[in-house]
Amino acid sequence: MFKKVLSLGLMTVMLASSVSVFAREVDPAKWALSELNDAEAYGVAPKGFEKGLNNVVSPEQMSFIIQGLRNKCIEAKLVASTNTEVKLSTTRGEVLEAYYTVLKDYSGLDLKNDYIAYMSENQIIKGYGKEDLRLEQPCTVQEALVFASRVVESVYDQLGLGTDGFLWEVSDENNTIYLLGTVHIGKSEVYPLSKGLREAIEASDKVSFEVDFANQEGMMYLAQKQMYLDGTTLDNHVDEETYKRIVALMEQYGVPEEQTKYYKPWALSNTLTALTAQDTESLEAVATYPVIDAYVYSKALLEDKEILEIEGYAFQADLLDGIPVDYQIQSLKAGLDMVEAIQSGEGNAETAQAEVEMMNSWIQMMKVRDIEGFEASYPKDSGIESGDIMTKALFEGRDAHMTEKVVEYLNDTTDANYFVAVGAGHMIGKEGIVKRLQELGYTVKVVER
Numbered sequence: 001m002f003k004k005v006l007s008l009g010l011m012t013v014m015l016a017s018s019v020s021v022f023a024r025e026v027d028p029a030k031w032a033l034s035e036l037n038d039a040e041a042y043g044v045a046p047k048g049f050e051k052g053l054n055n056v057v058s059p060e061q062m063s064f065i066i067q068g069l070r071n072k073c074i075e076a077k078l079v080a081s082t083n084t085e086v087k088l089s090t091t092r093g094e095v096l097e098a099y100y101t102v103l104k105d106y107s108g109l110d111l112k113n114d115y116i117a118y119m120s121e122n123q124i125i126k127g128y129g130k131e132d133l134r135l136e137q138p139c140t141v142q143e144a145l146v147f148a149s150r151v152v153e154s155v156y157d158q159l160g161l162g163t164d165g166f167l168w169e170v171s172d173e174n175n176t177i178y179l180l181g182t183v184h185i186g187k188s189e190v191y192p193l194s195k196g197l198r199e200a201i202e203a204s205d206k207v208s209f210e211v212d213f214a215n216q217e218g219m220m221y222l223a224q225k226q227m228y229l230d231g232t233t234l235d236n237h238v239d240e241e242t243y244k245r246i247v248a249l250m251e252q253y254g255v256p257e258e259q260t261k262y263y264k265p266w267a268l269s270n271t272l273t274a275l276t277a278q279d280t281e282s283l284e285a286v287a288t289y290p291v292i293d294a295y296v297y298s299k300a301l302l303e304d305k306e307i308l309e310i311e312g313y314a315f316q317a318d319l320l321d322g323i324p325v326d327y328q329i330q331s332l333k334a335g336l337d338m339v340e341a342i343q344s345g346e347g348n349a350e351t352a353q354a355e356v357e358m359m360n361s362w363i364q365m366m367k368v369r370d371i372e373g374f375e376a377s378y379p380k381d382s383g384i385e386s387g388d389i390m391t392k393a394l395f396e397g398r399d400a401h402m403t404e405k406v407v408e409y410l411n412d413t414t415d416a417n418y419f420v421a422v423g424a425g426h427m428i429g430k431e432g433i434v435k436r437l438q439e440l441g442y443t444v445k446v447v448e449r
Contacts, residue, residue, distance in 0.1 A: 028053045032142050033302040038149040041191045041295050044068030049141055057095065057144040059088040065148050069102050072152050075189050076161055078106035093135030095144050096125060099151050110158060124150040153192050162194035164369035165292070166424050167447040170437055172410050176417045178204060178447070179406070179433065180296070181374075181424030183366050185359055186289040190367070193292075196449065204419035207300035208308035208405070209293060211316065214301065218313030225317035226267035233261040234268075238329055245336050265328035266320045272335035292366075296421050310405045310422065311398070319393060327389045366424070369449050375428045384431075399426050403436040410442070 028036060028050075036053075039045040046064040057065075066086050073080070082105050086098045093116075100115030112118040116133070119125045124147055127133040139147075156162040166181035178200045192198075201207070211218065228234070235243045243261075246268055250260040253275070260268070290298070300307060338355060358377065365374045383391030402422055409418045427433050437444050 028142055032146050034299055035146045035149045036142065037295075037298045037302055038153070038192065039145040041290055042068065042149055042152045043071060043188050043191075043289070044148040044152065045145055049145065053142040054140050056090050056138045057141045059090070061141060062088040062090065062095065062098065062144065065144060066098060066102060069099060069148060069151060071188070073102070073106050073155065076156060076159055078108050078155075078159075080105045081107055090139055091135065092125070092133070092137050092139040092143060095139040096135070096147060099124075099147065103151070103155065108159070109155065119147075122150070122154040124154060153195075153198075156192050157195045162192045163190050163197065163292070163367045164194045164449050165197050165366055166369060166371050166374060166427060167197060167200065168427065168434055168444050169447050170406070170410065170442050170444045172442070174415055175410055175412055176203075177406060177409055178417075178419045179427060179444075180292075180419065180421040181371075181427035182292045182296075182421050183362050183424055184291045184293065185363060186291045186294075187363060188289050190289065190292060190363065191295070193295075194449075196447070200447070201296060201299060201419055202303075203417055204300075204305065205416040206306040206308055206409075207296065207419045207421070208310055208409070209297055209420075210309065210311050210422050211313050212307055212309040213294060213297050214307070215309070215313060222313040222317040225321045226264055227262045228264060234263060234265070235261060237325065238265065238332070242329070242333055242336070245340070246332065249336065249339060264321070265325070265332040266323055269328065269331045269335045270320075272332075272339055275339060293421050296419070300419075310402055310420075323393060324389065331390070362424075369446070371428070371446060374424065378425060378428065380425050380429045380432075384429075395425065395429070395431070399429075399431050399433055399436065402426055403433050403440075406433060406437065407440065 032053075036045070036050075039049075044065050045068075046061045049061065066088075070080075084101055084105050086101050087094065088098065089095070096119045097115045100111070100118060103109055103111060103118075112121060116135075120127075120133070125133055153162075168179040168181075170177050170179065180197075180200075193201075228237075234246070238246075247257045247260050250268075250271075251257065297307070342356070361377065362374060364370075365377075380391065380395060384395060406420060409416075409420070412418075422433075425432075429435065434444050
């Protein structure tokens with residue numbers, strides 16, 4: 001139960017690390033910020049691209065971007081009739097023609113007669129004025145990435161694909177509020193978001209999350225809460241076998257015992273949850289694709305929307321740290337069993353695989369807005385009724401508080417539109433946000449796909 005619920009219900013430092021930070025490291029054009037963020041999420045941005053945004057895109061970078069575009073076409077289940085070799089030249093026109101050449105390899109797309117018509121009509125290139133596309137001008141890394149992210153969105157919009165998300169709408173005479181239930185698992189297939197979901201974010205003036213990811217003081221508090229600061233270490237709190245198992249496992253992912261021993265059981269359980277959800281061989285890879293909360297946060301931040309938080313890192317850190325130690329240790333052992341079973345393919349591997357498949361099924365439900373399917377498979381109500389310690393801690397009281405914040409937003413007299421993104425588990429169930437708002441007399445409807 002702990003792993004299932006935590007993967008949807010709470011933010012962690014690892015989750016926060018997937019928020020885009022390139023905007024603070026370099027000085028890209030303001031108009032490009034949000035789309036550069038998209039390029040990272042879509043997997044078309046080469047590593048280290050942010051260090052030379054205004055340089056002419058190199059053949060090596062173009063090769064990476066081209067492969068990224070092909071990967072997104074494959075994820076869209078497009079079938080390649082051929083695999084044309086792409087000319088890796090570097091003018092604006094040549095870059096766009098290279099992208100168009102990739103698309104031509106796949107059946108099922110409505111392409112125009114030539115690449116200029118397609119790129120212009122789909123607003124992939126907007127130019128410097130009427131018919132001033134400057135196709136012979138050298139293409140910068142920034143431009144190549146922006147063009148690529150727009151190509152991805154164009155393909156997915158044309159096919160009616162992209163993640164719809166668990167999205168509801170509630171409004172009164174003053175405001176409209178979109179409620180997005182999120183799944184805290186970062187995978188390539190989540191992106192891009194569907195056109196409808198992107199438009200809902202764009203239409204919002206204020207965007208609210210469980211935590212403000214950029215709250216450095218809050219992140220520091222959470223980081224400190226995860227560690228023993230009283231002179232003891234993990235081996236003073238868990239049995240010898242469990243200690244050796246977690247040390248050995250973390251060493252596989254590049255974390256030495258000298259670091260692992262200072263972390264509390266609940267923090268290590270969080271890490272194990274992230275590892276099983278991501279199916280990765282390194283901790284660095286966990287944040288390769290942002291969870292949807294972090295992605296929406298980056299979009300809102302880069303588009304100068306007002307950022308609000310409902311709880312904050314300190315609240316969530318205290319909540320997890322307050323879980324009885326015996327339960328934390330039990331959860332850590334369960335997480336170890338899970339990862340080891342997956343690695344060995346023996347023992348409880350079947351159960352472990354079922355857990356991973358459930359997480360993946362939630363991703364698929366989120367992509368097509370299958371709220372009924374998600375609610376039927378998510379163990380929130382049954383966990384609360386059974387008295388499960390973690391489930392009760394994650395939801396009892398928190399759902400009510402989140403509902404109060406939504407009502408506060410509805411009562412805002414500034415005629416602002418809000419977008420609220422919190423764990424999907426908080427939206428559903430007998431005591432969830434949607435049910436509570438309905439009981440208060442508000443009309444809450446699922447947004448049509």
